[in-house]
Structures are given as structure tokens and as C-alpha cells.
Amino acid sequence: MEKRRQLIVDLVAQTQRLTRLAAQATGNSTPASAWRLLAILETEGPQRVGTLASAVRVSQPALTQLASHLCEQGLVTKGPDPTDARAAILTLTGEGATAIADWRAEIGGALSPYFASLNDEDWSHLAATVSLLSSLDREPS
């Protein structure tokens, strides 16, 4: 289906635009990878550095560095893994959870004007798209 492949391409192009729009509209300079990391810790619970690196889709050193920044800010804590002395486990703090909530409010507020003209049908398409995107990157088939 060549048409579907084209649709994927268009979707990616639009997501890049929206990502950029969100970054610019909020003015928040916190990198997207940080938000992905916090969101993963929130939904999946404490995780190892290596696991997080692949989940966030950055290199392991990048995640180590990101984690140290977030530790300094008090948004996550790094602790030992009782089952493996090499490993480090990152845990979301209460402040980290608050930071995510704040960011969500900020982005929602900044972007909702752009979505003001959507009708109910548009919203249902969006909802469906969000839910299917949420579950599509577990292993390409």
C-alpha cells in the first residue's frame, strides 16, 4: 500500500512540526528527552539506566548525563540495584511528578488555542490516533 506509506511520512512531518511548535509555544527549554524519561518513570516505575536509555531512545552516556542533571534538580533519585551492584536505578521523586504535571499544564495551555477550531469529530480522530501511537513501538513486526 503505497498510499499508507505516504501517510506515515506525512504523519512524521506533521509530528515534527507539532513538536517544534510545542517547544516554541511553551518557551520551555527542557529537552524532550527529559520529559520522555520522567514520563516513563511515572508510568513504568523505577528503572535501570540502560533500560531507560533504550526506552528514551538515546545513547547510554546521554542518559547518564541527563539523569545527573535531573538528580541535581531533585526530579529523580539514583539508587543501587540490590540484585546487581553494577546497575543504578532511577526513581521519580515527588518533585519530578510535580514537574511533569506542571509541564503538561503549560503545554496544554500554550497549545490549546491552536486547537480551538476543531469539531467533535476531529477530537475523536485525535483521540484514536493518540491511543494507537501509544502502542506502536514495541518491536517492528
Next chain:
Amino acid sequence: MEKRRQLIVDLVAQTQRLTRLAAQATGNSTPASAWRLLAILETEGPQRVGTLASAVRVSQPALTQLASHLCEQGLVTKGPDPTDARAAILTLTGEGATAIADWRAEIGGALSPYFASLNDEDWSHLAATVSLLSSLDREPS
């Protein structure tokens, strides 16, 4: 509508993930801003640097630098504006158009496995979402 605001947030989160997935799946290091620039030139025709900077959503110096890179690669050309000697006008070259086409093929090929399990209804939601996203950043209302 608090639910809708939440949906926007989730959409942004998913688009960030997809953007990152696309970057990683293709291995193509060309920055997203370059693709946005080429795509704009393709659909809108030759444009001034300043106009492109805001369309691509980067600062003017960033676009100047990006343009010079793309010129070196032969993907765009920079020419004078006959109506304003200060201005520079960027134009997509044939090679530039080819580069976009190639990239689209690459991203479509790299990502389509992830979308293999979608049904017809999913695809129609995606199509609707793409089309509404395409037309949402002309001025927040």
C-alpha cells in the same frame, strides 16, 4: 474542556516519541529543520530567509546557517530579490526535490513495519489527524 487539553498533551508526547523513533529508525542525521525547510520550499515555492525562519520556527541566524549548508550540498540556491537588495531568496533545486523524495522513501520504509498491525479504521483516523494537523498552526485563535 479539561479532557481535550489533556489529549493535546498526550498528542505532543506521542509526537515527540514518533519524531525520535523516525530519527533513530532511519539513522539519517539530517536535522528536522532542514526537512521542514525543504518541504516548505517545495510546497510554497521560493521564499525569503526571514519568512522561512518563522515558517521553520527557528531563529533567523539559524536559518541563515542552515541555508548555507544546504547550498553547499546543492539542495537549494540563494539568489537576490529583485524588489529588495537586502533580501535573499531561497529556491529548491532539482537535487533538493530529489533529496526530499529519497528521504520520504527512507522514512516510509523504515517506519512502515511499526504500522503493520493497523486496521483500516486506524488508518482512517491517522489520515484525518494528519490532515487536521496540517492546517492548525496558522495563528492561534
Next chain:
DNA sequence: CGCTTTTCCATAAGCCGACTATATAACTTG
């Protein structure tokens, strides 16, 4: 058990894209 190999994370060095501030040149206005 001891030794090798593998795994996990941290550190080092460097690249590249983006930003702010500033300079230069050209258009516009009074």
C-alpha cells in the same frame, strides 16, 4: 574455584544545531 568474557554504568572528547547579541547594508520616511 580462578580466569576470561560479557554486561553495566561513568568519563572523555568532540560535533553540531540552536540561540542571543551585534554588525552591515539597504529600504523607508519625514
Next chain:
DNA sequence: CAAGTTATATAGTCGGCTTATGGAAAAGCG
């Protein structure tokens, strides 16, 4: 034409991400 404004270019800097590498712990194997 002088003064102010606008369009782009340049300089300088910062931050995130990458590859390459190091060191320590676990796992595999004789």
C-alpha cells in the same frame, strides 16, 4: 538627505547527543 527601520550575515556561546574508552561487577567455563 538624515534618521530610523528592516533584512540578512557574523561572532560567540551553550547544551545535547554521539562514539570511544575505562573500570567494576556478574556470568560462563575449564
